[in-house]
Amino acid sequence: MRQSSKFTTNCQLGKVVKSNSHCDYIVQLDTSNDVDSPPQIEDYGFGQFVKFESSRHWAVGIIYDSELFNSSFLNSGPRLTSAPDPVFTPDLIQDTCILLSVALVGSLQNGDDHTHYGLHGIPRVVIPANTPVSQMSIDEVHTFHRSADGKPQFSYYSHLLRSGGAFAPQLTQQVLSELIATELFSGAEQRALQVLRKEMSWKNAMSAMR
Numbered sequence: 001m002r003q004s005s006k007f008t009t010n011c012q013l014g015k016v017v018k019s020n021s022h023c024d025y026i027v028q029l030d031t032s033n034d035v036d037s038p039p040q041i042e043d044y045g046f047g048q049f050v051k052f053e054s055s056r057h058w059a060v061g062i063i064y065d066s067e068l069f070n071s072s073f074l075n076s077g078p079r080l081t082s083a084p085d086p087v088f089t090p091d092l093i094q095d096t097c098i099l100l101s102v103a104l105v106g107s108l109q110n111g112d113d114h115t116h117y118g119l120h121g122i123p124r125v126v127i128p129a130n131t132p133v134s135q136m137s138i139d140e141v142h143t144f145h146r147s148a149d150g151k152p153q154f155s156y157y158s159h160l161l162r163s164g165g166a167f168a169p170q171l172t173q174q175v176l177s178e179l180i181a182t183e184l185f186s187g188a189e190q191r192a193l194q195v196l197r198k199e200m201s202w203k204n205a206m207s208a209m210r
Contacts, residue, residue, distance in 0.1 A: 029098040049136040065101035105156040118144035120155035173200040
């Protein structure tokens, strides 16, 4: 599989609003009140690879959880009367949003000849608030799973199991299945991924039986 010569423009999902740790970030999804073309539900599913970048590239992450936030739920504060008032007619804003939990698993680095490669592990930099977050294309995901010498790599396996939240085993199994399906790896590397996936599937099945 060839490397991408440059990063492509993909659907922007939202912006960073907070972090729970150095590798755990919360992204608020853009809505029709923020942008003309907000992301669709297929753009930010469980296990989606995303990139944090604005004027520079910051990190690569994987969506591992989501939360629907509605500030009016169980709100016992004052409410507007339903009777129309010709003088006071405030606009009502629907204060709801979707928050995405993203685990950082590495970064994309500049290589020789205008190519890129993936650096797996914990990124050194702290991502600023309001940093745009976009989905990654298949080519970019493949590029992230190539080392500096062009060899396939999957070095964030143990890190994802620790940082993927309550669904870390299921998340890791899904990532493995998608990498196997894209046939980025071959030979011994592909067989190693298949063994890891079988192991994860067995562990998930055994934990469900307890």
